[in-house]
Amino acid sequence: MSDIAFEGVGKTYPDGTQAVTDLDLRIESGSFTVFVGPSGCGKTTSMRMINRMIVPTVGTITVAGQDISTVDPVKLRLGIGYVIQNAGLLPHRTVLDNVATVPVLRGQSRRAARRAALEVLDRVGLDRGLAGRYPAQLSGGQQQRVGVARALAADPPILLMDEPFSAVDPVVREELQAEMQRLQADLHKTIVFVTHDIDEAIKLGDRIAVFGRGGVLQQYDPPQVILADPATDFVADFAGRDRGYRGLSFRSAADVVLHDITTATAEQLSTLRLESGDWVLVVDAAKRPQGWVDVTGLELIRAGHPPADGMAAGGSLFPPGGDLRQALDSAISSPSGWGVAVDDSGAAAGGILATEVIDQLAQQRSAEDVTRNRHFFDQE
Numbered sequence: 001m002s003d004i005a006f007e008g009v010g011k012t013y014p015d016g017t018q019a020v021t022d023l024d025l026r027i028e029s030g031s032f033t034v035f036v037g038p039s040g041c042g043k044t045t046s047m048r049m050i051n052r053m054i055v056p057t058v059g060t061i062t063v064a065g066q067d068i069s070t071v072d073p074v075k076l077r078l079g080i081g082y083v084i085q086n087a088g089l090l091p092h093r094t095v096l097d098n099v100a101t102v103p104v105l106r107g108q109s110r111r112a113a114r115r116a117a118l119e120v121l122d123r124v125g126l127d128r129g130l131a132g133r134y135p136a137q138l139s140g141g142q143q144q145r146v147g148v149a150r151a152l153a154a155d156p157p158i159l160l161m162d163e164p165f166s167a168v169d170p171v172v173r174e175e176l177q178a179e180m181q182r183l184q185a186d187l188h189k190t191i192v193f194v195t196h197d198i199d200e201a202i203k204l205g206d207r208i209a210v211f212g213r214g215g216v217l218q219q220y221d222p223p224q225v226i227l228a229d230p231a232t233d234f235v236a237d238f239a240g241r242d243r244g245y246r247g248l249s250f251r252s253a254a255d256v257v258l259h260d261i262t263t264a265t266a267e268q269l270s271t272l273r274l275e276s277g278d279w280v281l282v283v284d285a286a287k288r289p290q291g292w293v294d295v296t297g298l299e300l301i302r303a304g305h306p307p308a309d310g311m312a313a314g315g316s317l318f319p320p321g322g323d324l325r326q327a328l329d330s331a332i333s334s335p336s337g338w339g340v341a342v343d344d345s346g347a348a349a350g351g352i353l354a355t356e357v358i359d360q361l362a363q364q365r366s367a368e369d370v371t372r373n374r375h376f377f378d379q380e
């Protein structure tokens with residue numbers, strides 16, 4: 001067990017700054033908890049109090065039921081991995097030795113620690129060929145992966161991550177987020193993760209703690225509750241104007257109908273007959289979507305332009321097992337109004353209409369209303 005509890009915790013810095021105010025929070029063992037909130041609201045301070053890098057002014061923090069003020073800080077930190085923005089790697093040590101740092105500190109032989117470090121590199125999706133490089137010879141995303149590998153190397157039950165992915169570009173960031181989800185599904189660590197980004201919080205968190213000014217906790221709930229039922233105006237504001245749309249990501253699209261859509265390969269385009277308003281999905285030999293063509297595009301292609309000139313780029317693709325947000329986005333981002341569902345091989349599997357996604361939402365909600373009412377009358 002490695003649950004973490006804050007009880008009446010406050011932190012006032014010597015200059016009088018009230019960074020954290022009366023914080024009560026229970027973080028379950030094996031859960032992924034995200035601290036989110038605007039700059040200066042005490043996220044880092046709260047996180048660093050867990051490993052005693054910062055000492056609370058009032059209150060008690062327990063880890064696995066033990067008051068951490070009674071635990072030797074060095075010993076405490078051996079059980080707590082820590083990842084920060086820009087990875088915080090030692091610049092004059094190789095990737096492998098960076099990852100092996102803590103195990104060596106814990107008394108493992110350098111050889112054994114290096115051997116184990118190679119396996120941790122695999123685990124975070126880093127090529128072993130990078131083991132001999134120095135941090136400056138890596139991309140930002142690779143450095144962040146090394147940071148995660150270093151924190152995992154000693155296999156601590158708790159992982160603290162302070163904006164670990166905020167300095168990398170959006171594409172790499174999504175890769176790292178997916179990697180974290182995969183790792184957590186394997187490892188079941190107790191993870192506390194700080195971010196400014198509500199989308200990142202919603203994607204990763206089992207529970208989200210929203211902090212407001214003065215380090216006052218505003219709400220601590222699963223992401224779908226934060227979106228559907230914000231506790232304060234502050235949370236509603238912070239969760240953003242798109243929160244209804246974001247909330248769709250927690251709803252299954254399994255019952256959204258996939259319609260047959262007309263497809264053609266580039267070679268078949270010349271034989272097509274289209275009327276104004278018709279759209280055809282252009283696919284490759286493996287039926288993977290390439291783009292859309294309407295009458296105007298088709299005329300361009302027939303006039304000798306390359307197919308790419310006559311094609312409109314496709315919208316987002318709806319993946320197998322996707323949610324209502326992905327279903328709706330596929331339809332509204334598609335030039336034809338048809339969202340394209342693909343199967344595991346990436347081949348087009350059918351078309352989705354936005355109106356039917358909204359119908360599906362309405363059905364799910366009325367089913368939830370019925371359940372709610374039944375509970376209500378059962379209680380009477």
Ligand SMILES: Nc1ncnc2c1ncn2[C@@H]1O[C@H](COP(=O)(O)OP(=O)(O)OP(=O)(O)O)[C@@H](O)[C@H]1O
Nearest residue numbers: 013015017018019038039040041042043044045046
């Ligand atoms: N050592 C310090 N001395 C005085 N004030 C500090 C100190 N460290 C942080 N603060 C102040 O405490 C408040 C909370 O800081 P903290 O770093 O915990 O916020 P944060 O939520 O992590 O912000 P950010 O999102 O910008 O990282 C801020 O007002 C900050 O200026």
Ligand SMILES: [Mg+2]
Nearest residue numbers: 043044045162
């Ligand atoms: Mg911070």
